[in-house]
Amino acid sequence: ETGVTQTPRHLVMGMTNKKSLKCEQHLGHNAMYWYKQSAKKPLELMFVYNFKEQTENNSVPSRFSPECPNSSHLFLHLHTLQPEDSALYLCASSQEIGGSYGYTFGSGTRLTVV
Amino acid sequence: RKEVEQDPGPFNVPEGATVAFNCTYSNSASQSFFWYRQDCRKEPKLLMSVYSSGNEDGRFTAQLNRASQYISLLIRDSKLSDSATYLCVVNRQGRRALTFGSGTRLQVQP
Numbered sequence: 545e546t547g548v549t550q551t552p553r554h555l556v557m558g559m560t561n562k563k564s565l566k567c568e569q570h571l572g573h574n575a576m577y578w579y580k581q582s583a584k585k586p587l588e589l590m591f592v593y594n595f596k597e598q599t600e601n602n603s604v605p606s607r608f609s610p611e612c613p614n615s616s617h618l619f620l621h622l623h624t625l626q627p628e629d630s631a632l633y634l635c636a637s638s639q640e641i642g643g644s645y646g647y648t649f650g651s652g653t654r655l656t657v658v
Numbered sequence: 659r660k661e662v663e664q665d666p667g668p669f670n671v672p673e674g675a676t677v678a679f680n681c682t683y684s685n686s687a688s689q690s691f692f693w694y695r696q697d698c699r700k701e702p703k704l705l706m707s708v709y710s711s712g713n714e715d716g717r718f719t720a721q722l723n724r725a726s727q728y729i730s731l732l733i734r735d736s737k738l739s740d741s742a743t744y745l746c747v748v749n750r751q752g753r754r755a756l757t758f759g760s761g762t763r764l765q766v767q768p
Contacts, residue, residue, distance in 0.1 A: 577755060585760075586758055586759070586760040586761065587702075587745075587758045592754045599754050632699070634701055634702075641754050641755075642749055642751075642752075642753055642754055642755065642756070643690075643749055643755060643756040644689065645690070646690075646692050646704050646707065646747075647702075647756060648704075649701040649702050649703070650701060651700070651701050652700075654699070
């Protein structure tokens with residue numbers, strides 16, 4: 545596999561469920577990111593990891609819990625979400641933190657909370 | 659004021675037309691600049707980096723004007739497949755993530 549892989553591609557969950565999103569990059573990058581994109585809205589930064597250490601939490605509610613066991617894998621654990629959390633969740637990676645050479649995005653997880 | 663501002667469009671142009679988008683950024687410490695393309699319900703993909711001297715990739719030309727703090731994207735001979743949202747993206751020294759504009763939507767019509 546190459547690039548950035550996200551699973552699942554689609555997810556429907558109830559407000560009381562717990563689920564996890566997974567992201568894996570095969571690019572040897574050091575930084576990984578979670579973004580949220582709601583319908584017809586710009587990308588919103590959620591979390592930043594550098595060498596598996598969290599360096600930014602952009603005031604994200606605690607019902608979203610990231611985990612980065614190593615610099616190639618990133619998870620987003622979800623619990624007791626709200627319908628307004630329905631969105632496209634995008635993982636990205638970059639060679640170094642800040643993305644001065646750009647990002648590579650995964651194909652995203654389209655989440656629907658019912 | 660938003661850090662990166664773009665006209666949301668939509669820009670509706672006929673096939674074969676030339677279209678240009680501008681993007682302004684507010685912080686003069688910005689260092690790297692990119693245009694990304696995002697198709698409907700898909701992830702953004704890097705279209706091209708923007709260099710100080712300007713750069714061209716086939717039908718696409720990107721320009722940077724540091725004095726006026728804007729970047730531009732010119733698309734010549736538009737194709738139906740160019741229909742997408744074009745995101746202006748900026749990197750600033752010391753920031754831990756790229757800053758994305760809201761995007762400009764292009765619709766190329768037959």
